[in-house]
Amino acid sequence: MKIYPRPEPGDQPTLLHPPYASTVRRAPVEPPILLPHTLSELTGPVFGDSPIGEVDNDLTRQHAGDPIGERIIVAGRVIDEDGHAIPHTLIELWQANAAGRYAHAVDNHTAPLDPNFTGAGRTLTDEHGNYRFVTIKPGAYPWRNHPNAWRPAHIHFSLFGPCFITRLVTQMYFPHDPLMPYDPVSQSIPNACARERLVSKFDIDLTEPEWALGYRFDFVLRGRDATPFEGQR
Numbered sequence: 001m002k003i004y005p006r007p008e009p010g011d012q013p014t015l016l017h018p019p020y021a022s023t024v025r026r027a028p029v030e031p032p033i034l035l036p037h038t039l040s041e042l043t044g045p046v047f048g049d050s051p052i053g054e055v056d057n058d059l060t061r062q063h064a065g066d067p068i069g070e071r072i073i074v075a076g077r078v079i080d081e082d083g084h085a086i087p088h089t090l091i092e093l094w095q096a097n098a099a100g101r102y103a104h105a106v107d108n109h110t111a112p113l114d115p116n117f118t119g120a121g122r123t124l125t126d127e128h129g130n131y132r133f134v135t136i137k138p139g140a141y142p143w144r145n146h147p148n149a150w151r152p153a154h155i156h157f158s159l160f161g162p163c164f165i166t167r168l169v170t171q172m173y174f175p176h177d178p179l180m181p182y183d184p185v186s187q188s189i190p191n192a193c194a195r196e197r198l199v200s201k202f203d204i205d206l207t208e209p210e211w212a213l214g215y216r217f218d219f220v221l222r223g224r225d226a227t228p229f230e231g232q233r
């Protein structure tokens with residue numbers, strides 16, 4: 001049975017990060033108790049067996065027309081801490097549209113909705129752990145955490161991996177976003193190198209002429225180079 005190391009101190013978000021206001025209400029007041037992993041955590045997971053649709057990984061083709069905004073390609077690999085591919089694993093993605101608005105009932109930002117953009121997708125990695133999405137670059141949006149609070153442009157991801165404790169929910173950011181230093185969500189990760197692992201890299205080889213810019217983002221499930229988890233667990 002594989003042994004999964006605990007995260008390095010500072011590599012994952014702190015449970016209590018007062019600038020990220022909701023952590024004040026939800027962070028435990030007692031320190032966590034580490035328990036040995038159980039068999040049910042080290043096996044599975046089982047996810048729904050509904051087939052992946054043809055356009056599930058292309059968020060620009062899910063409606064009758066083209067969505068507004070900058071078309072981008074987001075691709076990379078899902079690997080473990082030793083660089084071994086994690087094949088045939090489910091990746092789900094959700095995001096705001098180009099104007100910074102989610103197609104969600106409780107998003108009341110005044111930015112416009114896009115009838116041609118839902119902002120949700122999913123795919124499976126191939127046998128080498130590769131994945132690829134086509135989507136629209138999301139806009140920044142306000143979130144009322146503090147005065148003049150804006151989230152940097154980001155894409156939410158959920159991955160399953162080979163077992164329950166490799167489950168990862170995280171956010172991918174874009175290079176050189178001026179909002180990053182003001183974002184308490186990403187800044188709740190103490191280690192600057194770990195924070196940097198959440199920033200995608202512009203990739204000219206992934207970029208397609210006359211079509212779309214490419215951003216590479218690799219996921220590392222658990223271990224010393226693990227992709228930081230969103231918020232807390």
Ligand SMILES: [Fe+2]
Pocket residue numbers: 096151154156
């Ligand atoms: Fe978001």
